[in-house]
Amino acid sequence: MGEVNIAVVGATGAVGREMVKVLEERNFPVANLVLLASQKSSGEFLKFNGKKIEVSELTKNSFKNIDFALFSAGSSISKKYATHAVTAGAVVIDNSSAFRMDNQVPLVVPEVNPQDAFKHNGIIANPNCSTIQLVVALKPVYDKAGIKRIIVSTYQSVSGTGKKAIDELMEQTKAILNKKKIKREVYPHQIAFNILPQIDEFENNAFTREEMKMIHETKKIMHDDDIKITATAARVPVLYGHSESVYLETEKIMDIKSLKQIYLKMPGIKLVDDIHNAKYPLAIMSEIYDEVMIGRLRKDLAVKNGINMWIVANNLRKGAALNAVQIAELLLGSQEK
Numbered sequence: 483m484g485e486v487n488i489a490v491v492g493a494t495g496a497v498g499r500e501m502v503k504v505l506e507e508r509n510f511p512v513a514n515l516v517l518l519a520s521q522k523s524s525g526e527f528l529k530f531n532g533k534k535i536e537v538s539e540l541t542k543n544s545f546k547n548i549d550f551a552l553f554s555a556g557s558s559i560s561k562k563y564a565t566h567a568v569t570a571g572a573v574v575i576d577n578s579s580a581f582r583m584d585n586q587v588p589l590v591v592p593e594v595n596p597q598d599a600f601k602h603n604g605i606i607a608n609p610n611c612s613t614i615q616l617v618v619a620l621k622p623v624y625d626k627a628g629i630k631r632i633i634v635s636t637y638q639s640v641s642g643t644g645k646k647a648i649d650e651l652m653e654q655t656k657a658i659l660n661k662k663k664i665k666r667e668v669y670p671h672q673i674a675f676n677i678l679p680q681i682d683e684f685e686n687n688a689f690t691r692e693e694m695k696m697i698h699e700t701k702k703i704m705h706d707d708d709i710k711i712t713a714t715a716a717r718v719p720v721l722y723g724h725s726e727s728v729y730l731e732t733e734k735i736m737d738i739k740s741l742k743q744i745y746l747k748m749p750g751i752k753l754v755d756d757i758h759n760a761k762y763p764l765a766i767m768s769e770i771y772d773e774v775m776i777g778r779l780r781k782d783l784a785v786k787n788g789i790n791m792w793i794v795a796n797n798l799r800k801g802a803a804l805n806a807v808q809i810a811e812l813l814l815g816s817q818e819k
């Protein structure tokens with residue numbers, strides 16, 4: 483692979499820092515790494531491959547000679563700056579919700595719909611973290627047996643809201659243990675020792691935007707508008723890793739044994755399912771494993787083509803930074819041919 487120039491927009495954030503780590507860990511062929519953030523961070527340094535790289539302020543002119551611009555600074559920044567990156571000749575891989583449902587923008591999970599990545603017009607969108615782990619688990623079931631119904635409930639960690647939310651959970655926990663008053667800035671309610679059944683704003687249909695992201699994005703990635711999917715998204719006082727309880731109804735009956743065999747062979751999936759030894763995916767395991775972990779696989783008792791499972795993945799890595807870097811790898815691999 484030839485070396486390429488990479489810009490990371492939002493490099494100082496929870497996702498951006500993970501981007502830099504993932505590029506290093508995967509020996510991504512980086513010629514030049516440009517780290518961009520707000521004015522407040524300009525002059526800070528981040529480490530990459532043993533070298534300190536200075537963070538610069540993001541401007542419209544930040545993208546000269548950049549091949550890939552990995553954006554994770556929120557949707558308003560993506561809307562404002564992505565076209566400048568594309569005009570400068572870069573391919574944008576955007577982690578925000580800004581372009582995900584745009585018909586001109588592919589929404590890609592390399593294990594699920596890699597072919598879509600090549601249809602881009604300069605921008606490729608990374609799905610929402612909860613959608614990514616869901617569709618990785620759905621794909622082999624969909625291919626083998628068809629899926630007509632999905633009911634998903636999420637248990638999402640605070641790192642999904644960014645670095646301020648990680649601090650808020652830690653500070654509130656300390657305050658409560660020390661019998662002090664808690665401070666609340668990021669979430670509408672106390673998050674320590676609590677569960678919030680709200681992620682992002684409410685829409686007019688009484689679902690939250692996070693829930694609607696999962697519903698729309700799943701249909702787009704699977705190329706199937708007929709899947710009946712409903713979602714409930716909750717924030718839990720966990721630092722890293724999103725967990726999901728998933729119920730599926732397949733078109734054809736699928737037996738659990740053969741599904742386990744398929745999952746065992748799928749790249750990007752780690753089957754953790756040994757209930758007699760209390761082995762199932764745990765949020766804390768996502769700090770070690772990059773795969774989407776699947777467990778608690780079982781046949782539904784009331785519906786003969788119903789399947790239940792529990793899935794966990796690292797929201798900052800497979801849910802954001804890793805998926806984005808895998809998309810870049812996919813494009814680079816094709817340029818080699």
Ligand code: NAP
Binds near residue numbers: 559641
């Ligand atoms: P974060 O920890 O709050 O980091 C935000 C980053 O954006 C920081 O680097 C920040 O720079 C930068 N930023 C903020 N305002 C800026 C500006 N005006 N100009 C340039 N940079 C600016 O948040 P995060 O968790 O990393 O998430 C960032 C975004 O990634 C989210 O808003 C979301 O759109 C996306 N995201 C996607 C997924 C996914 O599943 N695909 C998951 C999580 C997040 P400073 O440090 O200088 O403020």
Ligand code: 3JM
Binds near residue numbers: 558578580609643
């Ligand atoms: C995850 O700018 C914003 O409002 C960012 C909000 C946000 C998003 C989003 O909508 O891009 C925070 C955390 C996401 C996401 O992945 O959809």
